Each structure stands twice: as C-alpha cells, then as structure tokens.
Amino acid sequence: MATLSVLLHQIDNGTVLLPEFQRGYVWNRDQVRGLMRSLYKGYPVGGLLLWETTPEMASVRGGATDGGVRLLLLDGQQRITSLYGIMRGHAPAFFEGDPSVFTGLRFNVEDETFEFYGPAKMRDDLRWVDVTRLFVEGLEPFIHAFGQYPDRFSTYIARLNRLKNLENREFHEEKITGPDKNVDVVVDIFNRVNSGGTALSKGDLALAKICAQWSPARQTMRHHLKQWQAKGFDFSLDWLLRNAAAVATGRAVFAALDSVSDTEFETALAKSVGYINTLLGAVSGRLGLDHDQVLMGRYAIPVVSRLLHLTPSGSFIDGAHRDRVLFWYVHAALWGRFAGSTETVLAQDYDAVERSGIDGLIASLERWRGGNLEVRPHDFEGSTRGSRFYPLLYMLTRVHGARDFGSGLELHAEMLGKLTSLQVHHIFPKALLYKADYDRVHVNAVANFCFLTQNTNLVIGKRSPEEYFAEAEEKHPGVLASQWIPMDRDLWRVDRYLDFLEARRELLAQAAQSFLAGLRDGVAPIAAAELQPMAVVADEQDDVRSAQIKAMVEELVRLGYAEPALDSEIADPFTGRGLAMAEAFWPDGLQPGQGKPVVLELDPEVADLPRLEELGYEVFTSVDALLGYATRRNETAAGDEQVPQGLAVPFANGTVTAEFDAAMRSIYDKARSEANYHASYFLSMLAEHGSLATARKLLRSPAVSDGFAALWERGRLDLTVEALVVQPQFAEMFTPTEIEVARHRLEQFGWSSGAA
Numbered sequence: 136m137a138t139l140s141v142l143l144h145q146i147d148n149g150t151v152l153l154p155e156f157q158r159g160y161v162w163n164r165d166q167v168r169g170l171m172r173s174l175y176k177g178y179p180v181g182g183l184l185l186w187e188t189t190p191e192m193a194s195v196r197g198g199a200t201d202g203g204v205r206l207l208l209l210d211g212q213q214r215i216t217s218l219y220g221i222m223r224g225h226a227p228a229f230f231e232g233d234p235s236v237f238t239g240l241r242f243n244v245e246d247e248t249f250e251f252y253g254p255a256k257m258r259d260d261l262r263w264v265d266v267t268r269l270f271v272e273g274l275e276p277f278i279h280a281f282g283q284y285p286d287r288f289s290t291y292i293a294r295l296n297r298l299k300n301l302e303n304r305e306f307h308e309e310k311i312t313g314p315d316k317n318v319d320v321v322v323d324i325f326n327r328v329n330s331g332g333t334a335l336s337k338g339d340l341a342l343a344k345i346c347a348q349w350s351p352a353r354q355t356m357r358h359h360l361k362q363w364q365a366k367g368f369d370f371s372l373d374w375l376l377r378n379a380a381a382v383a384t385g386r387a388v389f390a391a392l393d394s395v396s397d398t399e400f401e402t403a404l405a406k407s408v409g410y411i412n413t414l415l416g417a418v419s420g421r422l423g424l425d426h427d428q429v430l431m432g433r434y435a436i437p438v439v440s441r442l443l444h445l446t447p448s449g450s451f452i453d454g455a456h457r458d459r460v461l462f463w464y465v466h467a468a469l470w471g472r473f474a475g476s477t478e479t480v481l482a483q484d485y486d487a488v489e490r491s492g493i494d495g496l497i498a499s500l501e502r503w504r505g506g507n508l509e510v511r512p513h514d515f516e517g518s519t520r521g522s523r524f525y526p527l528l529y530m531l532t533r534v535h536g537a538r539d540f541g542s543g544l545e546l547h548a549e550m551l552g553k554l555t556s557l558q559v560h561h562i563f564p565k566a567l568l569y570k571a572d573y574d575r576v577h578v579n580a581v582a583n584f585c586f587l588t589q590n591t592n593l594v595i596g597k598r599s600p601e602e603y604f605a606e607a608e609e610k611h612p613g614v615l616a617s618q619w620i621p622m623d624r625d626l627w628r629v630d631r632y633l634d635f636l637e638a639r640r641e642l643l644a645q646a647a648q649s650f651l652a653g654l655r656d657g658v659a660p661i662a663a664a665e666l667q668p669m670a671v672v673a674d675e676q677d678d679v680r681s682a683q684i685k686a687m688v689e690e691l692v693r694l695g696y697a698e699p700a701l702d703s704e705i706a707d708p709f710t711g712r713g714l715a716m717a718e719a720f721w722p723d724g725l726q727p728g729q730g731k732p733v734v735l736e737l738d739p740e741v742a743d744l745p746r747l748e749e750l751g752y753e754v755f756t757s758v759d760a761l762l763g764y765a766t767r768r769n770e771t772a773a774g775d776e777q778v779p780q781g782l783a784v785p786f787a788n789g790t791v792t793a794e795f796d797a798a799m800r801s802i803y804d805k806a807r808s809e810a811n812y813h814a815s816y817f818l819s820m821l822a823e824h825g826s827l828a829t830a831r832k833l834l835r836s837p838a839v840s841d842g843f844a845a846l847w848e849r850g851r852l853d854l855t856v857e858a859l860v861v862q863p864q865f866a867e868m869f870t871p872t873e874i875e876v877a878r879h880r881l882e883q884f885g886w887s888s889g890a891a
Contacts (some may be wrong), residue, residue, distance in 0.1 A: 140302040142183075143219055145206065145729045146227050148742035151215075152195040153229040154207045155353055156322060156343030158757070161230030161726050162213045165769035167237050168249045170217055172774045174301050175247070182307035184210035184853030196229045196353075198815060209311070222270040222302065235697065240266045242298055242745020243293040244281075260289070269299055318347050333421065338373035341380075341389035352404075359408050366427040367668070368415065374433060377406040377481075381441040385489065387481035390616065406449070410440040413450055417457050418464070420665035423533025428671065429526040432468025436828055438484045439464065440495065455657040456493065462654035463496045465530075466508050471711025472500065493750050497655070510647040512640035518579040521702035521716050522557065525581050531646050532586045533666055534659075537618050540603070543590030547666065556670045557586045562620070563632055565678050566885075569848045571629050575680070576738055582636045585618045589672065600627040600635075606738040619643050678848040679839060679884050680737070684718055686838035687758050693837075694769050696725040705734060707746065715742035715754075725765060735761055759808050759816055759841050792827070795865055799826040802854045806842070810849040827868060830856050834873045839880055852886040 145151040173180050186207040195207060208215060219227045220237035239252040241263040249266070252258075257263040261280050270274065274295055281291045312323060322340050356375050363370055376389065383403035384391040392400065414436060419425040440458060443449055451457035467473065473480060479653050487495035501508055531537070536545040546557060561583055568578045577583075587595070595603050604627050608615050615622065621638035625631055653659030684701070692698055699719035706713050707723045717734045724730035731753040736742045739756040747754050755761040799821060806812040817840075820829045833840050833856050843855050852858060857877035860869055869877075 136305045137183075137308050139218060139222075139304045139306065142215060142306065143222060143302075145218055146215070146229075147223075149228070150204075151185070151206045151208060153212060154209070154321075154343070155196055155346035155350070155554070156318075156325075156339050157196070157208070157212060158339075158728050160216050160230060160236070160793060161728055162217060162236060163726065163769065163772075164236055164251055165695065165773040165775075166213070167217045167221070167240065168212055168251070169771075169773040171221070171240065171242075171249045174304060175298060177250075180214060182309060183208065184324075185206050185308060185310050186316065187312040195350075195562060196231070206310070209321070211306075221267055224267045224271055238267075241267070242266050242295075244294050245287070246609070247294060264295065265435065266298070267297060270302070274299060299605060318343050320701070322575075329461070337389045338376050341708065342372065342376060345392060345395075345400055349401060352400070353861045355401075363411075363415075366415075368430060370433065374437075374804070375404075375407070378411060378437045378440045379404045381437040381485065382407045382410070382444045385441060385485055387478040406444060407440050409449070409592070410443040411436060413443060413631065414439045414460075414464075417451070417830075419668060421457070421534075421661075422461060422465070422530050423666045424526060425533075425666070425668040426671065428520060429528045429529045431523070432473055433465060434473030434481070435464050435467040438467075438488065441485055442488045442493065442496070445492070454661075458654040458657060458659060459493045459782065461719045462651055463493060463500060465527070465654075466500060466504075467687070469510070469514075469527065470500075470504055471706050471713070472503065474706030474708055474711040477708060478485045508651075510644050510651065512644040515582050515640040515643050517581050517704075517713075517716065519581075519702040519716050519718075520584075521641050521704045522581050523704055523713070525584070527647055528581055528584060528643065529586065529671075531619075531643065531650065533669075534650060535617070535646060536662075536663065537586065538611065538614045539588050539591050540607040540614055540618070541588065541594055543614055545587075545617075546586060546669070547662075550887055556589050556672050558589045558592045558672050559590050560585050560587045560595070562600055563629060563635070564599070566597055566631055567599060568632065570850050571632070572849075573632060575848065576741055577633065577636070580636055582639045584669070585620075599629060617623075618748070619646060679844045680718075682883070683758055683838045683841075683844050684735075687762055688719065690762060690837040691725070692764055694765055696765060697721055697723070697731075698729055701733075705747065705752070708750070714746055714750075715744075725768075733761075757816065757841050758838055758844075759836075762836065762838065791865065791868065795859070795868060796864075798859050799829065801854070802856070802859065806846060806851070806854045810846060810851045810852075810854060812842070812845050812849060812854075814845075815880065817842050830860060830869075833857075834860065834869075834876050843880065847884055852881060852884065854880075857881050858886070 142151060166854070186209055187204055188207060189204060195205065216227060216232075217232060217237050220230075221240055222235060226232075240249060241252050241257060242249055243263055245262050251261075252263075252265075261283075264277060274292065277295055278292065283287050284291060311324060319340075322343055330752060338366040342353060354371070356372055360370055360372065360375060379400065380386065380389060380392055380403075383395050383399060405591040418430070426429055434597045443451075444462065446452060451460065484496060484499065491498075510527070515528075517524050519525070532546060536547070538545050561578070562585055563578075563583055565578050580675055601624075603616060604620065607622075618640040619639055621635060621642065623638065626635040626638055650659055688698060688701075699721045701719055703717045703720040704713050705715045705720065706719055715734060715736045716738070718737050721733040723732065725733050731751050734747060734752050734754045735758070736744070736747075736754060736756055737758070744754055744756075755764070803814055803817055803821070817829070820832065824832060833843075840856075843852070843857065846852055848856050857880050859865060860874060860877035861881065866874065
C-alpha cells in the first residue's frame with residue numbers, strides 16, 4: 136500500500152515514471168470529476184500495477200534517475216496523472232495530452248459537488264473552492280473567507296478538511312519484479328490487464344522493444360509526423376513504423392524488427408522518411424494531391440518506400456519510372472488494395488518489388504483485379520468527399536487544367552495569384568435538389584462536385600445550372616468542357632439531374648482512364664511547372680446536415696472526445712469492398728484507445744451495417760443517438776445523478792398545455808403522412824418525457840435534431856418542434872432564450888413564422 140502523497144512525491148523525484156510504450160493521457164473532464172467524486176465519497180477507485188525495473192531494462196517517458204530501481208506505471212496512469220495535475224497544479228513530467236482536462240476544478244462546499252470553473256455561475260460565490268489551491272496552499276486561505284458564513288462555517292471547513300485529506304488515501308500496489316520480466320513479458324501483462332481499455336497494438340509492442348534499445352525513437356518519429364502535419368498530411372506512428380520496417384527488413388510483420396539493431400533501425404527510419412518525402416513530392420507536384428483529404432492509399436506508401444530503397448539511387452530512375460509508380464499507387468488506392476493494411480497483402484507486394492520492381496507491382500495488381508485496371512463511369516457513383524473517387528476528381532481538376540467558371544482561369548496556384556483557395560461546389564445546388572425530392576446520396580454525388588474559387592462559388596450561389604452554365608460558357612468559351620460538364624442543355628434542368636450525373640460520369644471516366652493510361656505508357660501530359668499546393672475549403676454551408684454534424688463535433692470535443700474524420704469511406708479490411716460512407720468516423724474510439732471504433736452513418740440503407748458490426752465497429756445512424764450516448768457516458772463517468780429538469784417558466788394554463796400536446800402529436804402524424812418521415816425516436820421521447828420536456832430537450836441540444844434535418848431536406852420545416860415553439864399561443868410555455876433558439880434555427884435555414 137502507498138498513500139497518494141507518497142506516490143506524488145515519487146513522481147516529483149523521478150522514481151515513478153511511464154514506460155515508453157504507454158499511450159498518452161486520454162481522459163476527459165467528466166472522468167476527472169467522477170474520480171474526485173468517488174474519492175471524496177470513499178468509493179473504491181482501483182489499485183495500481185507497477186513494473187519495478189532498472190534503467191537498462193526499459194525506456195521511460197518523463198525523465199529518469201541516475202540509476203537504481205524505478206517504478207513504471209502499467210495500470211493507473213489516467214487516475215494518478217489526473218490527481219497529480221489537480222493536487223500539484225501542473226502536469227507531471229511524463230504527461231502527453233491536454234492539461235486543461237484537470238485545470239480549473241471547483242468543489243462546492245454547500246452541496247459537495249465537483250464542477251469545472253464557469254464564471255457566470257461561480258465568480259461571486261466563495262463556496263466554489265478552487266481544488267488545486269486547496270491542495271497547494273492548504274486550509275488557511277479559506278478559513279478567513281468562510282467567516283462570512285457563521286452558521287455554516289464549521290460544516291464548510293470540515294468538508295474542505297475531508298477533501299484535503301485525500302492526500303492520505305491509500306492505493307493498493309501490485310509490482311512486477313525480477314530480471315526475467317523483460318519488455319515482452321511486461322507488455323503481455325499490460326495487454327491482459329488493459330483488455331477492456333488501451334491494449335497495445337503490434338506496432339506499440341514493436342516500438343516498445345525499439346525504445347528499449349534506442350530511447351529517442353518515439354520522439355524522433357513524432358518529430359517527423361509533426362513536420363508532415365505542418366504540410367497538411369496526417370500520419371500515425373504505426374504507419375511510419377510500417378515504412379521503417381519495410382526499409383529495414385523487407386517484411387510486413389512488425390515482429391521482423393526484433394532482429395534489427397538500434398543503429399540499423401535509426402538508419403532505416405531516416406531513409407524511409409526520405410523515401411516518403413520523395414513520393415509525397417511526386418504525388419503533390421505531379422498529381423496535385425496536395426492535402427490529407429485527397430491523399431489516396433497511404434498504406435501503399437510503405438511499398439513505394441521498399442521500392443525506392445531497392446533502387447540504386449534511392450529515388451525514381453527517371454520521369455517515366457516515377458509515372459509508372461504513380462499509376463500503380465493511384466490504382467492500388469482506387470480499388471482498395473490496402474483497405475485494411477493487411478500484412479498478407481503487404482508481404483505479397485514486397486515480394487513483387489524484390490522480384491521485378493514496379494513492373495512486378497503492376498502485374499500483381501492486374502492479377503488481383505482480374506486484369507481490370509480501367510476506370511468506368513459507374514466508379515464515380517460514390518457520394519461525399521469520403522468516396523475513393525473524390526480524390527480522383529480533384530486530381531483530374533489539377534492535372535487537366537480545369538478552369539474557373541467565373542474568371543475562366545485554370546485552377547493553378549500560379550495562375551490565380553491570391554485567389555488560391557478552392558471550394559467544393561455542388562453543380563446542382565443542394566437546396567434545389569432537396570426541394571425536388573432527390574435523396575442525400577444523389578445530392579452529394581461525386582459527379583455533382585466540381586472545384587471553383589470561393590469568389591465564383593459565392594457569385595453563383597444557389598442558382599440553377601440552367602442559368603449560370605450558359606452565362607459562364609458565353610463569357611469563357613470551353614470553360615464547361617474543362618470541368619467535364621455535358622453540353623446537352625436539356626441535362627442542365629433539375630428534372631434531368633440523374634441523367635446529368637450519368638453523362639458527367641462518362642466524361643470523368645474517359646478523362647481519368649486517359650490520364651492514368653498515359654502515366655503507365657509514358658504519355659501523360661505534364662504541366663509546364665510542378666503543381667503548387669492549393670487550399671481547399673469546405674463547401675457552401677447551406678445544408679442543415681453540415682451544420683448539424685459541425686455542432687455535434689463541437690459538442691463532442693467540448694465533452695472531451697476526439698475529433699473524427701469526416702466523410703470517410705469504411706472498407707472491408709479483407710476484400711477492400713466499401714461498407715459505408717460515414718459522416719464521421721473515430722477509428723480509435725470516441726476517446727483514443729478506449730472502446731471500439733465508432734461510425735456515424737446517416738444513410739444506413741446504402742451501408743452494410745451487419746458487416747460493420749461483425750468487424751467490431753460501433754455504428755450510430757442518428758446524430759441524436761450518438762450525442763445521447765456520449766452525454767450518458769460522461770454522466771456515468773462523472774457519477775452525476777439524473778435529476779428531472781424543472782420547468783423553465785411557471786404556467787398553469789391547462790388549455791394551452793393540452794393544445795401543445797395535441798400540436799406535438801400532430802406534427803408527428805403530418806411528418807409521417809405528408810413528408811414520409813417516420814420519427815420513431817421523437818415518438819419515444821414524447822412517451823418518455825411528455826411534450827413540453829421533449830421540446831425543451833430538443834432546444835437545449837447543441838445540434839439540431841435528426842428530425843429537423845430530415846424535414847429541412849423535405850422542405851417541411853413547418854413540421855418541426857421549432858416551428859411550434861415560435862407560435863404566439865405557446866409563448867408562455869418557453870423562456871425568451873428557448874424561443875430565440877427556435878427562431879434562429881428556422882431563420883438560419885430559410886423559414887420564418889410568417890411562412891406559416
């Protein structure tokens with residue numbers, strides 16, 4: 136057993152540390168509150184597992200002693216880090232994460248609750264005690280302050296003393312000791328202990344062994360990752376390790392690194408970074424794929440690293456060799472060759488490289504595809520920017536000199552000068568298509584996308600192609616063809632939209648096939664100068680779904696969860712087949728390393744949900760459901776008791792209440808019969824909470840509800856709860872703030888109470 140104060144002192148003097156293989160701090164504020172609440176109430180919070188070892192046995196994070204025994208935290212990092220941060224006022228030396236998670240915690244001496252500082256609620260109330268100040272300065276500063284509460288003075292001081300005495304809380308310690316307990320054994324124990332939490336991947340295990348020999352390995356790799364991130368490319372440690380392993384061993388399994396010395400690994404890492412930079416330069420300068428959203432097939436890159444390593448010059452032999460490598464790279468990405476980054480596929484391609492270089496890779500890919508490396512029109516049937524063929528559309532825009540509808544200039548940074556930011560443009564405006572009853576999958580079809588300057592996109596606004604196509608072509612002849620727009624004017628009408636998509640897919644497929652074949656055959660057109668990076672900003676924000684997802688992400692980040700990848704294609708790791716086009720995707724769980732990968736898929740009818748669940752994904756088909764899950768998870772972590780929400784304003788008019796109940800039920804019935812929207816979730820809320828509480832719950836949500844978004848798509852915002860709330864006869868039931876929220880949401884998306 137050890138007291139908390141002793142543990143914190145051991146961290147101060149560098150005898151309690153973290154092993155390098157431990158991941159960083161991942162808790163959020165509600166988990167911190169929950170820990171403090173449990174400790175204060177005397178609840179069990181679990182023991183600690185430590186590895187007693189010497190400096191030569193393991194690489195550590197957070198500094199090291201000059202020698203002697205060290206204790207490395209294997210289980211308990213999140214708890215001890217949180218308590219250290221609160222009680223010392225700063226993070227421990229081994230900390231990696233967001234220190235704001237444990238900064239600003241307050242304790243209410245009246246109701247004995249913990250919350251993080253909120254000025255509106257706490258600024259002028261001395262009863263909200265700064266917990267860190269209590270531990271750093273002791274009771275004395277508060278004795279004088281609480282003198283103004285003579286009737287509660289002794290109670291308040293007793294409660295603060297109880298909180299301060301948490302320093303003496305004892306934690307049960309289990310220690311792993313002995314010279315036979317090497318990194319392999321300890322990592323295995325760690326994984327068993329953390330089977331429900333942050334178990335190590337194969338890459339983590341390999342890196343742990345490498346760090347035991349070469350302690351700067353992780354920091355060196357992170358340095359390179361940050362450099363790529365600054366250029367707009369996000370990669371993981373596992374991915375970089377995969378590249379280094381390819382160079383060092385030519386094998387796909389991380390276990391192959393066991394026989395690699397520290398010097399050999401350091402050399403292989405440096406070389407792999409150079410090979411990656413060479414390929415990124417070609418992918419960006421030759422193909423125009425210059426940012427993370429359009430970087431295709433990142434797990435094809437280790438294969439190219441191996442290829443370049445086996446090339447005597449360590450680089451492309453010449454322009455033709457480079458283009459053939461790019462041909463293979465693009466096709467490997469388009470067809471999901473590395474959808475699951477499986478070691479079997481990597482091993483096959485490493486073997487092909489060893490035998491016959493790029494020609495062997497292309498031949499192997501052709502065999503895998505049954506001889507078919509041809510882009511066809513139906514390949515562009517995907518939707519959203521997560522589609523595999525979205526990067527291909529961007530690539531064609533860059534390499535073929537597509538022109539801006541407004542200026543007529545080619546979309547090259549050197550041509551546009553200061554107007555180098557491009558915007559994803561919906562050729563047929565989303566609002567126009569939704570009004571014509573097209574579904575989201577068709578509205579967000581890749582074939583409905585093109586790239587324009589922000590200024591041109593703003594000028595076009597929500598006009599129909601019937602209007603602005605003719606105007607653009609008259610001012611700049613040939614501009615439409617440069618963007619693969621079919622010239623049959625009948626196809627520019629909204630009632631021919633599906634025919635327009637089909638015709639444009641034909642044109643895009645022809646352009647793609649021609650260019651890619653040119654890369655293979657050495658005849659692809661080359662720009663006068665290397666393509667310069669261009670910023671691509673979000674598409675026009677006239678879509679309620681975009682606003683809903685943006686608000687959802689902001690709320691989840693506020694709750695302490697990770698930012699997701701947006702518009703992500705989820706592929707089967709074994710076949711490469713697309714399973715879903717997720718609006719949001721958390722590959723490492725809502726909190727990295729905690730729980731299953733999470734998928735938000737708002738078009739479940741076009742996704743393979745059973746297969747996703749079989750593969751271990753946690754799938755949500757509703758923003759409401761995901762937000763509700765995250766909120767409940769945080770409430771559970773914090774130990775908050777669920778207290779029914781009181782009425783925002785008192786009222787006693789039973790007639791108005793009954794009228795509102797009837798109106799709420801009526802909008803459900805009309806949505807089903809008139810807009811073909813079955814709001815089962817809304818119906819269950821009515822049954823569980825009642826009409827008024829349901830309305831308030833929806834208004835309090837940071838994001839508009841799924842029902843609001845669906846009814847906007849159908850042009851029926853009159854059937855939303857917000858439309859009821861702004862009606863004068865119900866004004867007494869809601870606060871001015873609630874009414875303003877409802878009015879703002881309606882007006883933001885083009886509807887007002889006067890429209891009724």
